[in-house]
Amino acid sequence: MAGATSTFPASHRFETRSATRDHGLVRALLLALGLGFFALFLILPLVVVFAEALRKGWETYWAALTEPDALSAIRLTLLAAAIAVPLNLVFGVSAAWAIAKYQFRGKALLTTLIDLPFSVSPVIAGLIYVLVFGAQGWFGPLLEGYDVRIIFAVPGIVLATIFVTFPFIARELIPLMEAQGSEEEEAALVLGASGFQTFWRVTLPNIKWGLLYGVILCNARAMGEFGAVSVVSGHIRGMTNTMPLHVEILYNEYQFAAAFAVASLLALLALFTLAVKSFIEWKSAQKSDPGIRPEESLT
Amino acid sequence: MTATASRRVLPGFGLTLGFTILYLSLVVLIPLSAVFLKTATLSPEQIWNQISAPRAVASYRLTFGASLLAAMVNAVFGLILAWILVRYSFPGKKLVDALIDLPFALPTAVAGIALAAIYAKNGWIGQFLEPLGIRIAFTPAGILVALIFIGLPFVVRTVQPVLQDLDAEFEEAAASLGATRWQSVTRVVLPAILPALTTGFALAFARAVGEYGSVIFIAGNMPLVSEITPLIIITKLEQYDYAGATAIAAVMLLISFALLLVINLLQAWSARRGRREA
Amino acid sequence: MSIRVENIDKRFGTFTALNDVTLDFRTGELTALLGPSGCGKTTLLRIIAGLETADAGRILIAGEETSDKPVRERHVGFVFQHYALFRHMSVFENVAFGLRVKPRRERPGEAEIRRRVMELLDLVQLAWLAERMPAQLSGGQRQRIALARALAVEPQVLLLDEPFGALDAKVRKELRSWLRQLHETLHITSIFVTHDQEEALELADRVVVMNRGRIEQAGPPQAVYEHPANAFVHGFLGASNILRGTIRDGLFHAEGASLPARNIHQSGGEAVAYLRPHELAIARRPDPAGIPAEIRRILAFGALARIELITLAGRVPLEVELPRHDLAGLALNPGETVHLVPQGVNLFPSAEAGTLPKPVLAKAG
Numbered sequence: 001m002a003g004a005t006s007t008f009p010a011s012h013r014f015e016t017r018s019a020t021r022d023h024g025l026v027r028a029l030l031l032a033l034g035l036g037f038f039a040l041f042l043i044l045p046l047v048v049v050f051a052e053a054l055r056k057g058w059e060t061y062w063a064a065l066t067e068p069d070a071l072s073a074i075r076l077t078l079l080a081a082a083i084a085v086p087l088n089l090v091f092g093v094s095a096a097w098a099i100a101k102y103q104f105r106g107k108a109l110l111t112t113l114i115d116l117p118f119s120v121s122p123v124i125a126g127l128i129y130v131l132v133f134g135a136q137g138w139f140g141p142l143l144e145g146y147d148v149r150i151i152f153a154v155p156g157i158v159l160a161t162i163f164v165t166f167p168f169i170a171r172e173l174i175p176l177m178e179a180q181g182s183e184e185e186e187a188a189l190v191l192g193a194s195g196f197q198t199f200w201r202v203t204l205p206n207i208k209w210g211l212l213y214g215v216i217l218c219n220a221r222a223m224g225e226f227g228a229v230s231v232v233s234g235h236i237r238g239m240t241n242t243m244p245l246h247v248e249i250l251y252n253e254y255q256f257a258a259a260f261a262v263a264s265l266l267a268l269l270a271l272f273t274l275a276v277k278s279f280i281e282w283k284s285a286q287k288s289d290p291g292i293r294p295e296e297s298l299t
Numbered sequence: 300m301t302a303t304a305s306r307r308v309l310p311g312f313g314l315t316l317g318f319t320i321l322y323l324s325l326v327v328l329i330p331l332s333a334v335f336l337k338t339a340t341l342s343p344e345q346i347w348n349q350i351s352a353p354r355a356v357a358s359y360r361l362t363f364g365a366s367l368l369a370a371m372v373n374a375v376f377g378l379i380l381a382w383i384l385v386r387y388s389f390p391g392k393k394l395v396d397a398l399i400d401l402p403f404a405l406p407t408a409v410a411g412i413a414l415a416a417i418y419a420k421n422g423w424i425g426q427f428l429e430p431l432g433i434r435i436a437f438t439p440a441g442i443l444v445a446l447i448f449i450g451l452p453f454v455v456r457t458v459q460p461v462l463q464d465l466d467a468e469f470e471e472a473a474a475s476l477g478a479t480r481w482q483s484v485t486r487v488v489l490p491a492i493l494p495a496l497t498t499g500f501a502l503a504f505a506r507a508v509g510e511y512g513s514v515i516f517i518a519g520n521m522p523l524v525s526e527i528t529p530l531i532i533i534t535k536l537e538q539y540d541y542a543g544a545t546a547i548a549a550v551m552l553l554i555s556f557a558l559l560l561v562i563n564l565l566q567a568w569s570a571r572r573g574r575r576e577a
Numbered sequence: 578m579s580i581r582v583e584n585i586d587k588r589f590g591t592f593t594a595l596n597d598v599t600l601d602f603r604t605g606e607l608t609a610l611l612g613p614s615g616c617g618k619t620t621l622l623r624i625i626a627g628l629e630t631a632d633a634g635r636i637l638i639a640g641e642e643t644s645d646k647p648v649r650e651r652h653v654g655f656v657f658q659h660y661a662l663f664r665h666m667s668v669f670e671n672v673a674f675g676l677r678v679k680p681r682r683e684r685p686g687e688a689e690i691r692r693r694v695m696e697l698l699d700l701v702q703l704a705w706l707a708e709r710m711p712a713q714l715s716g717g718q719r720q721r722i723a724l725a726r727a728l729a730v731e732p733q734v735l736l737l738d739e740p741f742g743a744l745d746a747k748v749r750k751e752l753r754s755w756l757r758q759l760h761e762t763l764h765i766t767s768i769f770v771t772h773d774q775e776e777a778l779e780l781a782d783r784v785v786v787m788n789r790g791r792i793e794q795a796g797p798p799q800a801v802y803e804h805p806a807n808a809f810v811h812g813f814l815g816a817s818n819i820l821r822g823t824i825r826d827g828l829f830h831a832e833g834a835s836l837p838a839r840n841i842h843q844s845g846g847e848a849v850a851y852l853r854p855h856e857l858a859i860a861r862r863p864d865p866a867g868i869p870a871e872i873r874r875i876l877a878f879g880a881l882a883r884i885e886l887i888t889l890a891g892r893v894p895l896e897v898e899l900p901r902h903d904l905a906g907l908a909l910n911p912g913e914t915v916h917l918v919p920q921g922v923n924l925f926p927s928a929e930a931g932t933l934p935k936p937v938l939a940k941a942g
């Protein structure tokens with residue numbers, strides 16, 4: 001969901017020109033307001049997570065992470081992400097190829113529909129699968145006949161995860177591939193490359209950073225999703241609990257240190273995600289075309 | 300001219316578009332349609348009774364009211380943050396810039412318990428507010444705090460690039476024409492970033508309306524007082540009241556779609572404005 | 578290899594890009610497709626390459642129908658306007674690409690690829706850049722690498738889309754003569770698209786002037802320049818002075834002068850004369866074929882001097898070009914009245930003048 005904003009090195013140009021330089025007091029006030037708000041709303045919660053997690057010492061922390069239910073929650077979270085992310089990756093690349101490289105009717109509608117899961121409340125994302133696969137749902141009785149469980153079981157969790165992370169990779173790639181145009185692909189085809197060779201050798205290397213960016217964001221959301229998964233999970237300890245659901249259970253049982261311990265793992269994941277994201281932004285800002293070099297004479 | 304040319308010479312159109320539509324239908328469109336199809340099996344009276352129940356109506360008021368307020372707070376502070384990130388240099392700026400996206404990356408449940416720990420009456424900040432008679436956790440104010448947290452990056456990240464691309468020459472022109480600094484900011488800069496700011500506001504609002512994870516830990520969830528609409532859906536589901544849950548979900552979905560439409564229009568406005576001022 | 582384009586039609590929505598275009602390109606010739614933007618020249622080039630499909634008509638390369646052949650099997654070399662170098666590959670890998678993607682049984686070995694690539698880089702005189710990335714090259718260098726890459730697959734025909742469009746004036750001139758030399762060496766049937774008439778006239782064996790999806794005229798540069806088929810071609814191929822007048826008794830009457838009305842199949846009525854600025858002689862004495870005009874400005878820089886005048890009769894602005902030392906001999910002054918005697922007049926029916934893109938006085942391009 002984050003805009004792919006690159007680094008902003010150029011505050012300099014505003015600070016050195018008299019017409020765009022703010023009065024010292026204004027500057028101090030805005031900095032104080034902005035950074036104060038930032039510290040209160042973003043930094044403090046982050047600090048609290050780690051502080052509360054370690055409040056009862058490392059031993060309790062470690063024990064909370066290694067007890068069987070926590071481990072099984074970690075395993076399930078990894079499993080759900082390991083299925084959802086690759087599927088959405090294939091989808092994202094395919095959708096971006098179709099949308100960015102061709103003109104066709106209904107393209108704008110398709111792009112909007114791909115974004116749809118972002119505007120649906122996570123709770124509703126869970127609900128729709130209950131309506132389709134639940135005991136009273138469309139396929140409920142049929143599935144029950146074959147003894148297949150989707151809702152209140154792992155498949156439901158995976159489905160809900162796929163839904164909420166559905167647009168991430170596609171929406172990173174579509175604008176990127178649109179901006180890059182099709183000339184390089186056309187050049188590859190004229191030179192005799194097949195469709196697959198063109199994609200693999202020309203398109204993919206050009207979109208790799210955007211792709212990684214999308215994967216990272218998709219993964220963070222997949223591992224952290226709470227609302228949608230909560231609806232379809234059934235909260236069976238050691239069976240259908242993901243990490244965020246495990247945090248909820250521990251918290252509701254007043255095992256605060258344990259809840260924050262598991263939460264701190266998720267917070268680390270978030271920090272890791274942001275670090276990779278910043279790295280990619282830095283990398284792509286660096287790699288961006290430095291423009292045509294000055295002409296050197298022939299010969 | 301060739302830009303609009305049929306680019307079908309590139310292979311893979313049928314395959315990729317076909318897969319895209321199939322996957323979109325299976326994962327998103329067909330399951331979503333279940334909400335409306337299920338709602339359609341209820342009589343109009345049943346639907347009306349569900350969606351106009353006092354608890355439901357109180358939850359709409361709370362959800363939309365808190366979301367609106369949170370989006371307004373975010374519009375103000377998001378603008379300030381975007382401004383200082385673009386216009387000023389200060390130590391640690393890169394770190395601040397990177398951490399603005401924290402609410403996108405931090406699981407909502409983690410944010411929820413952290414905020415509850417901060418604002419509970421014995422919490423990090425709550426303990427100082429309690430003697431003053433101010434309670435945040437387990438009241439509608441707590442909901443507001445959670446919604447501010449999750450909505451902040453939307454405003455910063457939509458305003459920041461526009462502010463970045465806004466050439467200093469506009470303000471220099473205004474200054475050369477005799478405008479004060481205040482006039483050149485309010486009459487030149489703000490109108491230029493208004494579409495982006497409105498878009499960011501709408502995105503933050505839309506996100507807040509559907510939010511669940513970060514809110515329930517800090518809301519207290521008291522019927523008629525601090526119970527948000529998504530929670531009503533869950534409660535009804537847990538009571539196996541599928542019809543009730545679905546009817547309310549349908550209302551929320553329709554509102555989400557309307558918001559999506561508004562946001563698309565705002566973004567088109569934003570893009571147009573960007574081109575004109577480029 | 579010869580190329581034949583037969584009855585090609587192409588529309589984009591309601592816009593007709595090509596309207597029943599038929600053309601022959603002879604083996605070994607370098608042909609320029611010349612016209613204003615939107616005239617369909619790039620579309621035609623892309624249809625020949627297979628990057629675009631025609632709505633109707635056929636393409637024959639070496640007598641063989643290729644309309645349905647996918648682009649990768651056509652063996653054409655295509656140089657894109659913005660070069661389309663693969664930005665993540667070195668110069669060497671860019672040139673080697675066409676060899677590396679060949680089916681396994683046709684693919685040359687690594688040593689052979691290296692030899693062929695270096696040979697091509699030598700040909701474009703850029704072997705020393707082999708390990709650079711495209712972003713590290715100048716525009717002219719990118720252009721030559723794009724050409725080397727296109728030649729690597731030994732194409733039967735070479736197609737170049739605005740090959741010098743993105744370059745600055747000095748490099749453009751240099752590359753132009755270099756490309757001509759290269760063509761003399763390789764003799765591959767080549768077509769290039771341009772909107773610059775000077776480029777087309779200087780470089781090509783044959784010029785095809787296009788306008789609004791149709792071919793206005795095709796022929797050797799000299800012939801097209803000296804005997805433009807219509808007002809559009811005249812206007813597009815260089816600066817023109819335009820005079821409106823009437824034809825009577827075998828003479829064209831305009832602006833107080835009577836000019837011989839040759840080369841027009843019209844015995845009376847309105848007509849338009851197109852006069853090149855260097856084909857107007859300046860005389861002090863009145864002349865029946867001289868147009869009385871007042872000198873407005875004299876611009877004398879470089880080898881050619883430009884004189885701006887305005888006719889006495891109809892206040893029509895005119896421009897004359899003459900060698901600078903001729904100007905010195907005439908000792909002209911602004912405000913003076915002189916008589917302009919046309920050395921060559923191209924007369925066209927007045928209806929045709931309406932198809933001109935713009936009343937050209939300044940040099941196009």
